[in-house]
Amino acid sequence: MSTILKKSTKSLAGWANYPRCKAEILAPADRVGVRAVIFENEQVIARGNGKSYGDASLAPKVLSTLRLNQVLSFDTENGVIECEAGALLGDLLKVLVPAGWFFQVTPGIKEITVGGAIASDVHGKNHPNAGCFSKHLISFELMTASGEIKCCSRNENTTLFWQSCGGMGWTGVVLSARFQLLKITSTTMLQKTVMAKDLDGLLSAFEANRAWPYAAGWVDCTSKHWRGTVFFAEHQQARTPTNPLVFSEAPKRNVPFYAPSWLLNPLSIRAHNHFFFNKKRKEEEVVTLDKYFYPLDALQNWNRFYGKRGLVQYQFCLPEINSFAGMRQVLETIRKSQEVPFLTVLKRHGERPPEAIHSFPIQGYSLALDFPRTRGIFELIKKLDALVWQLDGKIYLTKDACSAPQMGRVNPADFGEEKFTSLLRERILAH
Numbered sequence: 255m256s257t258i259l260k261k262s263t264k265s266l267a268g269w270a271n272y273p274r275c276k277a278e279i280l281a282p283a284d285r286v287g288v289r290a291v292i293f294e295n296e297q298v299i300a301r302g303n304g305k306s307y308g309d310a311s312l313a314p315k316v317l318s319t320l321r322l323n324q325v326l327s328f329d330t331e332n333g334v335i336e337c338e339a340g341a342l343l344g345d346l347l348k349v350l351v352p353a354g355w356f357f358q359v360t361p362g363i364k365e366i367t368v369g370g371a372i373a374s375d376v377h378g379k380n381h382p383n384a385g386c387f388s389k390h391l392i393s394f395e396l397m398t399a400s401g402e403i404k405c406c407s408r409n410e411n412t413t414l415f416w417q418s419c420g421g422m423g424w425t426g427v428v429l430s431a432r433f434q435l436l437k438i439t440s441t442t443m444l445q446k447t448v449m450a451k452d453l454d455g456l457l458s459a460f461e462a463n464r465a466w467p468y469a470a471g472w473v474d475c476t477s478k479h480w481r482g483t484v485f486f487a488e489h490q491q492a493r494t495p496t497n498p499l500v501f502s503e504a505p506k507r508n509v510p511f512y513a514p515s516w517l518l519n520p521l522s523i524r525a526h527n528h529f530f531f532n533k534k535r536k537e538e539e540v541v542t543l544d545k546y547f548y549p550l551d552a553l554q555n556w557n558r559f560y561g562k563r564g565l566v567q568y569q570f571c572l573p574e575i576n577s578f579a580g581m582r583q584v585l586e587t588i589r590k591s592q593e594v595p596f597l598t599v600l601k602r603h604g605e606r607p608p609e610a611i612h613s614f615p616i617q618g619y620s621l622a623l624d625f626p627r628t629r630g631i632f633e634l635i636k637k638l639d640a641l642v643w644q645l646d647g648k649i650y651l652t653k654d655a656c657s658a659p660q661m662g663r664v665n666p667a668d669f670g671e672e673k674f675t676s677l678l679r680e681r682i683l684a685h
């Protein structure tokens with residue numbers, strides 16, 4: 255087997271373990287190899303670390319970028335890094351944090367690639383003030399269907415730049431990227447926890463605490479009035495700036511095998527939620543970067559709790575004007591069904607710059623809901639789609655596996671070239 259291009263075939267899935275498809279994984283070691291994969295295959299889709307939930311990086315042929323993972327330059331004075339697209343955020347942190355830098359925007363998982371961050375235009379817990387990943391992106395190199403390498407930035411190949419941010423890999427393969435970092439002087443966060451007895455209390459807590467740069471909430475969908483908790487945070491300023499900064503991770507535990515599908519049922523979820531809501535927490539406490547930003551990373555393969563059938567994540571965003579009443583309508587629709595989400599994440603979002611045409615967040619609130627994949631889940635998603643559409647909302651395509659084709663409010667036909675086609679793109683185009 256050539257070391258320039260590693261090939262393997264296996265049954266592949268995203269983080270949700272649904273859907274699944276047999277795929278040939280082509281893993282080039284350099285850009286010559288990337289070009290060869292593009293030329294030799296009629297259709298292919300770039301795949302980073304496969305942490306999108308649904309079918310965004312699934313196809314019969316996938317181009318894995320994981321071997322393109324080098325840091326190309328790091329300006330420690332100005333906090334600008336350039337790296338290959340397959341570099342994992344978690345690996346970059348080990349270089350950035352000791353030099354006093356962190357990501358301006360990070361999702362709730364660090365095992366994703368820079369290419370995946372661009373193609374999904376990921377957002378973090380600070381969207382109202384920091385925007386999406388694209389806001390801090392200086393430039394990237396993209397290999398298109400012709401094998402040409404285009405340097406894309408706000409001044410060069412501008413249309414392609416904005417098409418690719420949140421473009422789900424449909425414009426080509428991102429090879430490398432340069433982006434601006436955030437200065438930090440400590441590796442700790444001051445975290446404030448607010449508990450709310452109902453949904454209005456939860457949303458009001460976000461509104462009342464806008465001064466905190468980071469915020470993410472949890473909603474107990476098994477409780478009568480949708481009680482929950484919001485975790486706000488800010489970076490701590492170091493008292494002694496000379497302290498060495500080290501990115502320390504929580505010790506990792508692993509879920510070694512798939513749990514039986516019945517493990518997560520309405521009763522067990524209710525019991526978990528009761529425990530989580532009533533867990534003793536200090537109103538304010540100091541936590542590590544890893545604990546605040548990536549709490550789930552401490553439990554590897556936690557998706558196996560959902561069993562071999564996997565899960566379906568539904569993340570939708572509603573415009574501000576419809577957020578309070580709309581969230582309630584969505585949660586009522588879920589309550590009337592037999593389906594019970596396990597993990598939930600509530601976030602507030604700021605304005606979307608007009609050029610960021612494919613970014614998911616719109617000014618308002620989003621809620622991500624992880625449902626065990628039961629027989630009835632698709633019927634519920636249909637109802638949620640209809641409601642979210644009527645409320646002028648949208649869904650996040652990187653989490654999608656089964657929503658109606660218009661729900662991402664993106665037309666894959668606008669991307670022209672169908673060389674870069676995933677099951678997601680095919681599914682939307684088929685309608």
Ligand SMILES: Cc1cc2nc3c(=O)[nH]c(=O)nc-3n(C[C@H](O)[C@H](O)[C@H](O)COP(=O)(O)OP(=O)(O)OC[C@H]3O[C@@H](n4cnc5c(N)ncnc54)[C@H](O)[C@@H]3O)c2cc1C
Pocket residue numbers: 268269299300301302303304305306307310311319339340360361362363365366367368369370371373374375376377378421422423424426427428429550652653676
């Ligand atoms: C536990 C968990 C928490 C998460 N939290 C958040 C969150 O808070 N905010 C958020 O925004 N997202 C979140 N996500 C989603 C995740 O950040 C995105 O799906 C991200 O794109 C995954 O990156 P990846 O490298 O695994 O890419 P993959 O899943 O492999 O691919 C995702 C998309 O990017 C494309 N792509 C990948 N690499 C390239 C490349 N080099 N060139 C062109 N296209 C490429 C693929 O074609 C695909 O369309 C979360 C996911 C998990 C599992």
